[in-house]
Amino acid sequence: MDTRSHPVIRVEGMTRTYAIGQMRVHALRGVSLRIERGEYVAIMGPSGSGKSTLMNMLGCLDAPTEGRYLLDGADVRSHTEDELSDLRNRKIGFVFQGFNLVARISALANVELPLAYVGLARRERRWRAETALEAVGMGDRGRHSSSELSGGQQQRVAIARAIVTNPALILADEPTGNLDSHSTGEVLGIFEDLNHSGRTVVMITHEDEVAARAERLIRLADGRVISDLPMAEDGAARHAPARAGSA
Numbered sequence: 001m002d003t004r005s006h007p008v009i010r011v012e013g014m015t016r017t018y019a020i021g022q023m024r025v026h027a028l029r030g031v032s033l034r035i036e037r038g039e040y041v042a043i044m045g046p047s048g049s050g051k052s053t054l055m056n057m058l059g060c061l062d063a064p065t066e067g068r069y070l071l072d073g074a075d076v077r078s079h080t081e082d083e084l085s086d087l088r089n090r091k092i093g094f095v096f097q098g099f100n101l102v103a104r105i106s107a108l109a110n111v112e113l114p115l116a117y118v119g120l121a122r123r124e125r126r127w128r129a130e131t132a133l134e135a136v137g138m139g140d141r142g143r144h145s146s147s148e149l150s151g152g153q154q155q156r157v158a159i160a161r162a163i164v165t166n167p168a169l170i171l172a173d174e175p176t177g178n179l180d181s182h183s184t185g186e187v188l189g190i191f192e193d194l195n196h197s198g199r200t201v202v203m204i205t206h207e208d209e210v211a212a213r214a215e216r217l218i219r220l221a222d223g224r225v226i227s228d229l230p231m232a233e234d235g236a237a238r239h240a241p242a243r244a245g246s247a
Helices: 051-058 081-091 107-115 122-135 151-162 179-195
Strands: 010-021 023-035 042-043 067-070 092-096 171-175 200-204 216-221 224-230
Touching: 010 051, 010 092, 023 051, 023 067, 023 224, 042 081, 051 081, 051 107, 051 171, 051 179, 067 224, 081 092, 092 151, 107 200, 151 179, 179 200
Parallel strands: 042 200, 042 216, 092 171, 171 200
Antiparallel strands: 010 023, 010 067, 216 224
């Protein structure tokens, strides 16, 4: 299959319902959207809007109650758990607000971790991890543990870990939420560089100034897409037809 002919992400009528005791919670209500290869998309919404649930779906960490999710043209419902794990490792790089680094090992060892699952020789793993750290400006900090790094440096290491498998898709969940303004600017610059190199970037954020760096803004409320607009050069969403559910 030539995946270049497909959008990276295509969601069709996705719903996600959770049972909490006798109550049913509708986290997503018929979400449809399409994200093309090489786009930089921000997703915003108030607490409880469904944005984190949607990110879990896009990252193949959870399955929809109804609807379809096609990643590079392949319906993920047809994948076994082992196949989904392999898919996540090969095609998706995850970046989280809390960094999720292993504290007791070096930055270099943290970045090597995803490569341990693909059978690469130790020398190749080390070279690729060092290259990823260089790409995020952390080449001289590889021997340091996460406890010896600032928050911004830890997030750079987390981004290096996300890109070390060379995924086409980067999913970032509030990646600047624990950073000061200076570190936020540096981290967003890295995401822009990754996008300019051809990677698709999808970022959840609650900060307008962070979303303004994206090319497109999707807003959620009550589990639904309420707007899907391109961003103007000044960071304000231009008035344009929503693309949610477009074919």
